[in-house]
Structures are given as C-alpha cells and as structure tokens.
Amino acid sequence: TSHFSQVIEDVASRAILLVDGAIAKIGSPKEVISEFMAGCDDTEVFEHAETGEKIVVARDLVKRYISVDRGVVRAVNGVSFDVYTKEIFGIIGKSGAGKTTLSRIIAGLIEPTSGEINIKIGDDWVDMTKPGVEQRGRAKEYIGLLHQEYDLYPHRNVLDNLTDAIGLEFPKELAMRKAIVTLKMAGFTEEKSKEILERLPGQLSEGERHRVALAQVLIREPKIVILDEPTGTMDPITKIDVKHSIMHSRDDIDETFIVVSHDMEFVREICDRIALMRGGKIVEIGKTADVLAHLTEDERKIMTQAIPPA
Structure with missing residues (x-):
C-alpha cells in the first residue's frame, strides 16, 4: 500500500488505484500508474530567479x-x-x-x-x-519551520489550526479566504481546500495532514x-x-x-x-x-x- 509509484512498479504483480474509497482502476502496475498520473501537469516553466543579498x-x-x-x-x-x-x-x-x-x-x-x-x-x-x-x-x-515530526492540534479543525490556534486572529470571512489561499499554496485544489476547513486532523490522510502543516508555516508569510x-x-x-x-x-x-x-x-x-x-x-x-x-x-x-x- 503506497503512493510511491516506483515502489508499486518495482514490487507488485498487480495493482489497484483507489479514488475516494472506490476502485478506479485494476491491472498491471504500469497501467494503474499511468491512470494515477493521467492529467498530471508538470510542464510549467519557471524563470531563473535572481537571488539577492x-x-x-x-x-x-x-x-x-x-x-x-x-x-x-x-x-x-x-x-x-x-x-x-x-x-x-x-x-x-x-x-x-x-x-x-x-x-x-x-x-x-x-x-x-x-x-x-x-x-x-x-x-x-x-x-x-x-x-x-x-x-x-x-x-x-x-522564520518558518516545518518539522519532520510535525504536529497539528488534534481537537481543532483545519481552519482553527491555520488561524487562532497559532495566534493569528482574523474575522471569520477573512480567515477562511486566507486559509483557502494558503492551502492552495500547499498543494490542495480550491474545492478540496473548502471541503476540509471544518475537518479535524484525524479525519485527514497522512499526506493531507502534512500539507496542512505546510500551510500552517506558509500562512505567516x-x-x-x-x-x-x-x-x-x-x-x-x-x-x-x-x-x-x-x-x-x-x-x-x-x-x-x-x-x-x-x-x-x-x-x-x-x-x-x-x-x-x-x-x-x-x-x-x-x-x-x-x-x-x-x-x-x-x-x-x-x-x-x-x-x-x-
């Protein structure tokens, strides 16, 4: 069970792809990985950054x-x-x-x-x-630091973890907008960002919790x-x-x-x-x-x- 596609390709005879709890594809590792990566776009080109002092x-x-x-x-x-x-x-x-x-x-x-x-x-x-x-x-x-052993407040929802739980106090509407923008920076889609705002950390996957912890660092700018x-x-x-x-x-x-x-x-x-x-x-x-x-x-x-x- 892994989201590292290379591991699945190296060790598995067959594989399944799960999407929202349902099997989206079953077959050879290469077929499943191809389906998993379909639509993934890594073609964006970034200009060489001019570093400063x-x-x-x-x-x-x-x-x-x-x-x-x-x-x-x-x-x-x-x-x-x-x-x-x-x-x-x-x-x-x-x-x-x-x-x-x-x-x-x-x-x-x-x-x-x-x-x-x-x-x-x-x-x-x-x-x-x-x-x-x-x-x-x-x-x-x-200075913002995302620890390897990061943690979130388990009894506070995602919105709270990104705002008042870390000492950032905003009006509710502004807090939601800033949280959504920052969650998008951490790799969530806008739809997914809105969906998880009221969830507790225990209701997220490990990868999702990691991204929320990254957003917790980035929201302080x-x-x-x-x-x-x-x-x-x-x-x-x-x-x-x-x-x-x-x-x-x-x-x-x-x-x-x-x-x-x-x-x-x-x-x-x-x-x-x-x-x-x-x-x-x-x-x-x-x-x-x-x-x-x-x-x-x-x-x-x-x-x-x-x-x-x-």
Missing part, C-alpha cells in the same frame, strides 16, 4: 552532545555556508549526517556550541547565537522557510503541486527556502544550490547538479529517492 551567514558552526554510550557526539562539526534572498537552498545527506540539527540552529530553536550564525532582518544582522527578544527572539518570527523532509508523505502528484507552490511563493512574495531532504529527485528539481553533509560536516556545496554528481554509491542507495540514470 546574503540573508543567512554561518561560520564554523559546531553543535556537540554528550551521549552515555557514545561520549561526545558532534552532530554539526565546523559548518560554514551562506544563503541568499529568494534562493532555494538544499541540505542533503544520509540519516545522522547532521541535517536536522543544522536546520534547528538556523531556525533559532537550539544554540550552537560554538561558531557564528547571523540572519538579516530588514537592514540589521541578528546574532542567532544570543538569546533574548532583541537577538534570536527577534528573528524567529520571520515568513521571510525564510525551512522545510525538513517536506515530501516524506506526499504522493507524486501532490509533490508536483508543492514544488509549484514553493516556486510561486519565491517569485510572488520573495520568500527564501531552506530544504532539508532525502528526496534527491525533489532536490534536483527545486534547489538552486545544495550542501552535502557527512558526519556533521559540509563536504560539498554548490550548484545542485554538481553536488549530486559527487554522491557516493552508498549515499545513492540509502537516500530514499535514488537519482534516475542520466
């Missing part, structure tokens, strides 16, 4: 933890990089490479053990290593959006919708994205530059195609979405 500057970042059985663990070990305004910057690597720890440092959720990280807010550079409302606290409201494994529960069609949403958000409201992912196909299609992490270090950084060419065979096998042959 630096918005994130990190130098020699280190984050150490003490583990009872492993001693000192250097989750992030001497990392330096820059991110530019309107850039889509990727951070890739195997599990345990330090990607999520680095993303939480950027978001201001944890402090580095040593090193520097500064984020530009307006005309000022904010030191993210220093706590307080004039430093890290000031920048955090401009942050200047920097950090996405930790954004496509983990998404089917191929939804993934295309989310890719288009990210590109439109970058173009329309000048958002900067930092994407942490195992999904090499998604990273290759969406990121301007990427950083490859191994053992807490950035070992390669540059244009996406150039860095992906330096993956080891082991990395290609272990990362969830292998790169198709050229």
Whole structure:
C-alpha cells in the first residue's frame, strides 16, 4: 500500500488505484500508474530567479552532545555556508549526517556550541547565537519551520489550526479566504481546500495532514522557510503541486527556502544550490547538479529517492 509509484512498479504483480474509497482502476502496475498520473501537469516553466543579498551567514558552526554510550557526539562539526534572498537552498545527506540539527540552529530553536550564525532582518544582522527578544527572539518570527515530526492540534479543525490556534486572529470571512489561499499554496485544489476547513486532523490522510502543516508555516508569510523532509508523505502528484507552490511563493512574495531532504529527485528539481553533509560536516556545496554528481554509491542507495540514470 503506497503512493510511491516506483515502489508499486518495482514490487507488485498487480495493482489497484483507489479514488475516494472506490476502485478506479485494476491491472498491471504500469497501467494503474499511468491512470494515477493521467492529467498530471508538470510542464510549467519557471524563470531563473535572481537571488539577492546574503540573508543567512554561518561560520564554523559546531553543535556537540554528550551521549552515555557514545561520549561526545558532534552532530554539526565546523559548518560554514551562506544563503541568499529568494534562493532555494538544499541540505542533503544520509540519516545522522547532521541535517536536522543544522536546520534547528538556523531556525533559532537550539544554540550552537560554538561558531557564528547571523540572519538579516530588514537592514540589521541578528546574532542567532544570543538569546533574548532583541537577538534570536527577534528573528524567529520571520522564520518558518516545518518539522519532520510535525504536529497539528488534534481537537481543532483545519481552519482553527491555520488561524487562532497559532495566534493569528482574523474575522471569520477573512480567515477562511486566507486559509483557502494558503492551502492552495500547499498543494490542495480550491474545492478540496473548502471541503476540509471544518475537518479535524484525524479525519485527514497522512499526506493531507502534512500539507496542512505546510500551510500552517506558509500562512505567516515568513521571510525564510525551512522545510525538513517536506515530501516524506506526499504522493507524486501532490509533490508536483508543492514544488509549484514553493516556486510561486519565491517569485510572488520573495520568500527564501531552506530544504532539508532525502528526496534527491525533489532536490534536483527545486534547489538552486545544495550542501552535502557527512558526519556533521559540509563536504560539498554548490550548484545542485554538481553536488549530486559527487554522491557516493552508498549515499545513492540509502537516500530514499535514488537519482534516475542520466
């Protein structure tokens, strides 16, 4: 049971396609996948974005933890990089490479053990290593983070999860309009967006909950959006919708994205530059195609979405 079409094609003898609880197609995996992807449009062409000035500057970042059985663990070990305004910057690597720890440092959720990280807010550079409302606290409201282990308020409907449950208070009509616009940005159709507004998270599929959590980040219109494994529960069609949403958000409201992912196909299609992490270090950084060419065979096998042959 999967929405990853490649998995079905690789392992199944026959397959069925379910649509709204009913069987829409039954047959060979290729026939079913063809029906599943029918009408899926990924032909939209996006112009090359002109990135602006630096918005994130990190130098020699280190984050150490003490583990009872492993001693000192250097989750992030001497990392330096820059991110530019309107850039889509990727951070890739195997599990345990330090990607999520680095993303939480950027978001201001944890402090580095040593090193520097500064984020530009307006005309000022904010030191993210220093706590307080004039430093890290000031920048955090401009940074949106979609956790890999995201969560929604289980007893609040989708509309509430996108508005007053996260401190956004709008008149009811405005709240509904803004929620629908944002849900469309997260990959829902307008009809589906209206349909789910009154539903509780438990009445949604896992992929739908993931997209609502993405909308919960986007509705605040942050200047920097950090996405930790954004496509983990998404089917191929939804993934295309989310890719288009990210590109439109970058173009329309000048958002900067930092994407942490195992999904090499998604990273290759969406990121301007990427950083490859191994053992807490950035070992390669540059244009996406150039860095992906330096993956080891082991990395290609272990990362969830292998790169198709050229």
